Amino acid sequence: MKSALTNFHLSRHRSHQRSGRVNALWALLAGGLAVVGVSAFLLSKGGPGHAPEGQTLVMFCAAGIRVPVEKVAVEYEEKYGVHIELQYGGSQTLLSQIKVDQHGTSDLFLAADDFYTDKAHEDGLAKETLSIAYMRPVIAVSKDNPKKIQAIRDLLKTDVRVSLGSPEQAAIGRAVQKRLKSHQVGDSDLWTKLEEHVTDVGVFKPTVNDVANDVLIGAVDAGIVWDSTVAMPKYAEKLIGVPVDELDGDPNLISICVLTSSQQPTAALKFARYLSARDRGLPVFKKYGMRPVDGDIWVENPEITFYCGAINRRAIAQIVDDFSIREGVSVNTIYDGCGILTGRMKTIDGQSPELGFPDVYMACDRYYLDNVKEWFQDDANVSDAEIVIVVPKGSDKVKTPADLIKPGIRVSIGQPEQCTIGALTRRLLTDQGLYEKLKEKQKSDGEVVVEKSSSALLIPDVVSGHADATVAYITDTIATRNDIDIIKIESPLNMAIQPFSIARTSVHKHLVRRLFTRVSESKDSFEKAGFHFRLGVDQEAKGDAAESSPASTTPKADASSSSETSES
Secondary structure, eight states, X not given: OHHHHHHHHHHHHHHHHSTTTSOHHHHHHHHXXXXXXXHHHHHHTTSTTOOOTTOEEEEEEEGXXXXXXXXXHHHHHHHHOOEEEEEXXXXXXXXXHHHHTTTSOOOEEEESSHHHHHHHHHTTSEEEEEEEEEEOEEEEEETTOTTOOOSGGGGGSTTOOEEEEOXXXXXXXXXXXXXXXXXXXXXXXXHHHHHHHHHHHSEEESSHHHHHHHHHTTSSSEEEEETTGGGSHHHHTTEEEEOOGGGOSSOEEEEEEEETTOSOHHHHHHHHHHHTOTXXXXXXXXXTTOEEOOOOOOOSSOEEEEEEEGGGHHHHXXXXXXXXXXXXXXXXXXXEOHHHHHHHHHHHTTOOGGGTOOSEEEOSSHHHHHHTGGGBOOOEEEEEEEEEEEEETTOOSOSSGGGGGSTTOOEEEEOTTTOHHHHHHHHHHHHTTOHHHXXXXXXXXXXXXXXXXXXXXXXXXXXXXXXXEEEEEGGGGGGGGGGEEEXXXXXXXXXXXXXXXXXXXXXXXXXXXXXXXXHHTOHHHHHHTTOEEOSOTTSOOOSSSOSSOTTSSOOGGGOOTTSOXXXX
């Protein structure tokens, strides 16, 4: 646009220099058409990160998941005009290809095991990851099962030919290797025994489909595949899956990630959301024998409501803005005192987002989250902020909390029923035997104790000279450090801890977990705002958080309806 406008002004200037040769009106018209043309071009591209109708997304896809992915991709193209170019292979083979071509323009990677998408993220090859469905390994045999194979040890018989996925290429191979290595047979593990047997009389294959095909055509007597593989149309009529204890355990999770090489991440995320939506892609995966996660509902342009305690604004605002742009979603962030925010929640009585209940809540302190905890899933402690006394620069009227109750000292504090700093100030001063005396002072004639509804209103009282002291978060002092002095409070209660939690009623839990992931990767933003960051960079909540953090799989109370409750 800037280029078009520049050309327009140049054309006008030159028309005056070449009198009679260029009509100024024609130059004006040409320049205007150039502006319109560039605008139309930009609109046709749909803005940064978006895939306009007719554009292509390139996706690496585990071969064993081909059938459901193709069906969803065709449906998506029909609805939104975006073609999904699918490239198939074993999960490890595809990951290796992505590493080689990491400066290319591929957009998505769907793996049969989240080990590979996690590895892609660890290697800097991927950003967001979305969960799709679970699978387990089983022994595949023909329906008549002539060798009567019922157990894993039957595969070791000298007359049984076996096909296995290569652990170096296929997710099924790695999954089998991992499980069987934990079972001993004599002086060795079961995997080593089976590997030796397959090397002698069997075959290793690069994809799970190759293994199933070997069994289908009778090239081998048995193979180990996913339970969903034998449910695929090509195999369902002729093959059966034999579950065995040695292959049991945690199911493998199919997941999809957006590659860092993508030039259109917002469009890639949109398709990933469609693929993993409970009312779009996931029923297709279920149809073909996989057990879907409890995914989000599909909304082309989702909107989530974020209740956020006022203390967090300086650290969180830019994170939310960046997240909204990349995901192509709207985040309605409401900043206020936590007493006010939780009061609204209680008015709505923990009901659905349609009635205004938030999808996510980041409190100023655990004190207020605990008041509404029954409406939220497990939480993670993101950061903490010290509580201090703030006085005008150079003032020596207040040096300790006890000085706050001295005659003539004007004090500004938070209102405990409206904001967290008020509740925490009350708790801290009560512990020191000062709160009731401060309240008595407030009632006395000539003494000034002002209560404010938000932590953001406290420091201005000191800077403007309306108060001699206030009790505030240290994070609220950064912008006015030249005008104030900070007095530390020696107490185990001088700390506010900010937890992040997702509402049980939210229909966009996975989307909000990705917001949490973005928060967990933003240590610098919090430390710049004066917080102490409690989460490790680029990792989920550990230690402070409950075992199931907002970034983990769905807690048991909200588990998938796919009978994977104990595993998800």
